[in-house]
Amino acid sequence: ACNPAGEPVAERALAAADPGLLPGLEQEAARHGAVALWVHCNADLSAAGYVARPGYRRFSGAGVPPGDLLPLLDTATVLALLPRAFAGQWGHHQIDAGWAGSADARYAGLGEPGSWSGLCRFEPGRRYIDGPGFPGWTGSPQAVRAMIQGAVAHLGPGPVTVETWGESPEPYLDLGLEVAEECGGWERVLPR
Secondary structure (H helix, E strand, O other): OEOOOOOEEEEEEOOOOOOOOHHHHHHHHHHOOOOEEEEEOOOOOHHHOOEEEEEEEEEEEOOOOOOOOOOEOOHHHHHHHHHHHOOOOOOOOOOOHHHHOOOOOEEEEEEEOOEEEEEEEEEOOOOEEEOOEOHHHOOOHHHHHHHHHHHHHHHOOOOEEEEEEOOOOHHHHHOOOEEEEEEEEEEEEOOO
């Protein structure tokens, strides 16, 4: 993963915070060239020198209003846009071509051919939506809502699940979604 400046960071999910693990994780991350360590856990790591960041959230809801039917993007366009769509978004996992080319996934785009400003992955069979990505993370709350509602327009009426990383929950809550699960995020800048 990379921070918003494009520098490499290391990530680690911890089921329970064990302060004794953190120094070893920090040393390992620094040894591999990371400038920061991102830890995903619900414990408070501030006493260990970590700063709270927005983490993971899974939302669910049954009444998200559909928006404008956004265009579906072909695989080549998705693969060209993906490296920029989530770059620097705190906690968003690395994305590979296998994830992008999944037979279950569809991609809605915000913008127009040649100048896509947003990308949103959804899976009709699971009624699942991945939080949208925006090159340079220029996604305003209005753009986030347009992307989610555009995906819902493709899915049709019914319940949906939305997963996000490193984002404010407000645009999702404004759509009537509820937090079903969350995991906090913590960051520590490593000495160089």
